[in-house]
Amino acid sequence: MTDRVAIIGAGAWGTALALAFARAGRAVTLWGRDAARMQAMANSRTCGEILPGIALEPGIRPVSALAELAAHPLIVMAVPTQALWTMARQLRGEVAPTAIILSAAKGIERETGYFVTESMADALGPHRFGVLSGPSFAADVARGLPTAIVLALAEAETAERIAQALSGPGFRVYHSTDIRGVEIGGAAKNVLAIAAGIVAGMGLGESARAAMIARGFAELRRFAASHGARPETLMGLSGLGDLVLTASSPQSRNYALGLALGAGKPLAAANPSGKLAEGAFTAAILADMAARRQVEMPIVTAVARVLAGAISVPDAVRELMSRPLRAE
Structure with missing residues (x-):
């Protein structure tokens, strides 16, 4: 059932996953909506401008027709969280009812508060849904x-x-049955990576960034616990591992956004490349969900307020530093 894999989304991450799965010996169908681009990939056998200098593995077949997905027992959705429901809806009637569908997105749907498997289930109906996550750059x-x-x-x-x-x-690829824990780790770490970038952008030092990551991880674990996630899940690759990577490298779009904000750039100018920073969409809904469950997430809330223009970056840092001291 795993010899053939279909990947929905031919961006950098979807294409990188296609390469990894093909190297593992799988036959991979890589779907993208731009027919001309997919044909160019098929003809040149390269990844094009999204991953310059990388050749397509022989086992990858680029396509642009959804009908090409019908016979695949495993589908991986490598599209942004906020586009996941719409894309999944298009797959109705195009994939086998027995297909297992995994999301490779990291976020929470801001309009509904759906985690990624909930969003896919709402759009597609009965299927087996799962998630891929962890510390990884395309x-x-x-x-x-x-x-x-x-x-x-x-x-x-x-x-x-x-x-x-x-x-x-x-x-x-490690395996787990804690779907919610893996989803929360992937979503929350993006918001915390923005906070880490802000600390670095303001020149507050490595000690401050380390403290922010540690206290942010405590927030992530509290929120995950309120959803029944297992502690060991958050201590693993999809929680602590992904947070450490994303909160320490400018390769991370979320960290890079925070760097720009910390350096004093307004939000509109903080992401000139236009590349997606999932944490910018997740922050507000994550803060709202935490408040409704009475889970303390001051760092996440501060990031959400900064992104909403409700508070300046320096004021947000001052507020966090003046919070009452407490036992760790």
Whole structure:
């Protein structure tokens, strides 16, 4: 059931996953909506401008017709969280009812508060849904550099079988049944990475950034616990691992956004490349969900207020530093 994999979304991350799965011996159908671009990839056997200098593996077949997905037992949705429901809705009637569908997005749908598996279930109806997450940059995966991620699915044996099938040289896939914990780790770390970037952009030093990551991780764990997530999930790749990566490298779009904000750039000018920073969409809904569950998330709330223009970056830092001292 795992010999053939379809990936929806031919951006950098979807293409990088296609490369990793093909190197693991899978036959991969890579779907993108731009027919001309997909044909160009097929003709040139390269990844094009999204991953310059990277050749397509022989096992990858670029397509632009959804009908090409019908026979695939495993579908990976590599599209942004805020576009996930719309894309999943288009798959109704195009994929087999027995297909397992995984999301590779990291976020929370801001209009509904849906986690990614909830969004796909609402759009597609009955299927088996799961999630791929963990510390990974598309460029690293595309180049074959050592990377480890997590696949979460409700059925433990199926999760293990798929994880083994997708693992290959330099790309390890661990498995879990804690879907919600993996989803929350991937979503919350993006918001916290913006905060880490702000600290660095303001020149507050490595000690401050380390403290922010540690206290932010405490917020992430509290929120996850309120949703029944397992503590060991958050201590693993999809929680602490992904937070450490995303909150420490300018390769992270969320960290880069925070760097710009911390350096004094207005939000409109903080992301001149236009590349998606998922945390900017997740911050407000995450802060709202935490408040409704009475979970303290002061760092997440501060990021949400900065992004909404409700408070300046320096004032947000001052507020956080003046909070009452407490036991850790």
